[in-house]
Amino acid sequence: MDQCGAKLNKSTVSISECRSYTLHEVQSAVEKSLDGIGGIQSFVKPGDTVLLKPNMLQAKSPEVFITTHPAVVEAVINIVKDAGAVPMLGDSPGGPARGMERFWEITGFADVCKRTDTQLVNFEKSGIYEFERNGRTYRVARPVLDADVIINMPKIKTHGLTKFSCAIKNIYGVIPGLQKTEYHKLAPKPSDFAEIIVDVFALSKPHLNIIDGVIGMDGMGPSAGNPKEIGVIVASDDAVAVDSILCHYLGKDPMEVPTNRIAYEQGLGEASIENINVLGEFPIVDAFKWPLNVAGSIEVVPSFISRALMKLYYSRPAINPDLCTNCNTCVQSCPTDAILEKRPTPIFEYERCINCLCCMEMCPEKAVFDDKNSIYRFISRFSGSD
Ligand code: SF4
Ligand code: SF4
Known part of the structure; x- marks a missing residue:
């Protein structure tokens, strides 16, 4: 859908077709998506430190499509460097993160960072900042908030508890170690847990979101589902708008996803489809399977x-x-x-x-x-x- 001519004050989501993980095709798609929202220069200045936050849920190879693909990471690194800024990459996996090097190696991030001379940061060892929000205490990895710019790089996936895992949920990985699972104790219901996710998102709000939607995951994501070809790279400065528009195109009312609804209600972004300016075409995706939740x-x-x-x-x-x-x-x-x-x-x-x-x-x-x-x-x- 192309809605050119929409009002300038609308949140913009920019979509580019991308049918493979070859670096050339991915980088072209990322650049095209960024062009729709003003180019990388709108977000990154020469000399900035830029924290790239991919999805590194598990130590799994890119071929099982649980983690952000390294080709997307490499494309964004190249673009950030071309803008004269200094990229670094970090995430905290979902469970016990013993031996972070193993996660970096298996996901392909170590190889990319070595080739591009990009620093890998270990959130488990780099210290924390502590915050209160909505009566709860959160500990966020220091490198996330020390960076001048945060670029959020999720993969499009379903989620057994919160239904959808993309831009908002991906930021939850800024919490180091098993504190992430500790928060589940406070939140047995999906909407309670979604409030915690949104708190973390609000404390570490990304400046830019670049989404790996080439091959996502449907069914019982975010790790036990099935790879699903979608064929897009998506960019926006509004994570709530990205998640909402993707849910909409994949057949789910954005307001049924608690992270979208809560973030929207808290004024953290746009979730109303008619108020989102969409650039580019979203492909027809057959029979995308949502989890039972x-x-x-x-x-x-x-x-x-x-x-x-x-x-x-x-x-x-x-x-x-x-x-x-x-x-x-x-x-x-x-x-x-x-x-x-x-x-x-x-x-x-x-x-x-x-x-x-x-x-x-x-x-x-x-x-x-x-x-x-x-x-x-x-x-x-x-x-x-x-
Ligand atoms: S159920 Fe899975 S995580 Fe648990 S012990 Fe067996 S293989 Fe390991
Ligand atoms: S609380 Fe239940 S569902 Fe959650 S990790 Fe433990 S056994 Fe699994």
């Missing part, structure tokens, strides 16, 4: 009741023993210590489980699955949610 079904229930209801109605995580390698990443990722180390596979203590799905998100073998009980199956058959 079972936790969303009890949004109407007070948080203190939600845990009890989960036992009666909710689906719950379980482990496929044929896939489990007993690596214990799920044990270390669980914010409520609801998973115990056992052989041949860990076991769940469901009375402590808050259904945050971190274990499913972090399992490197896709061994954790959504085990629905019969009540859930019965109700979902009539509600059409399954």
Whole structure:
């Protein structure tokens, strides 16, 4: 859709077609997207330090499409350097981040940064700034806020808890270490957790968002879903507008995604489709699969009741023993210590489980699955949610 002629005060989202991860095609697409919002010079001045924040959820190769593709990272590094600025790259993975070098190597970021002489920063070791927002305390990695410019570089993915993971959710990785999973304890419901994500986003608001939408992920993202060809690079200075317009094009009302709704209500960006100026064409994407988001079904229930209801109605995580390698990443990722180390596979203590799905998100073998009980199956058959 091309809506040229829209009012200048609208948020602008600039879309470019990109059908492969060859560096030449990606860089052309990134440059074209940036041209639509004034070019890199509108965001970066010579001598600026620029923190690139990709999605580095797990130590996984680019070929499984969980992390931002290194070709997109390299293209943005080249563009930032051409503008006379100094790029650096950092992110904190979703679970225990022992041996950050392994994450950098496997995701392809180390290779790109070596070739382009770009600094990799380890958020787990670089200190924090502490903030209060909405009565909660947050610790943000220092390099994020010390940089002159933050460029947010997510991948388009679904999310089992918050439905969508892109520009707003990607900023959650500025929280170092397992503090990220600790926040799940405070927020068993998706909307509660989305408030925390939006708090972090507001404290570390990116100046520019460049989205890897060449191959995204649908189904049970952000790590256990399926690669989905979308074929775009997207740029905007408004993360809320980007996420909202992408949800809209992928068949989801942006207001059904709690991070969009809450960020919009807090005045952090535009989520109203008619108020977003879209440049470029978004391709037709067949049968994009959204996650079930079972936790969303009890949004109407007070948080203190939600845990009890989960036992009666909710689906719950379980482990496929044929896939489990007993690596214990799920044990270390669980914010409520609801998973115990056992052989041949860990076991769940469901009375402590808050259904945050971190274990499913972090399992490197896709061994954790959504085990629905019969009540859930019965109700979902009539509600059409399954
Ligand atoms: S379920 Fe996954 S994360 Fe947990 S021990 Fe097995 S392989 Fe590791
Ligand atoms: S067992 Fe899994 S879903 Fe339950 S609280 Fe722990 S990480 Fe979250």
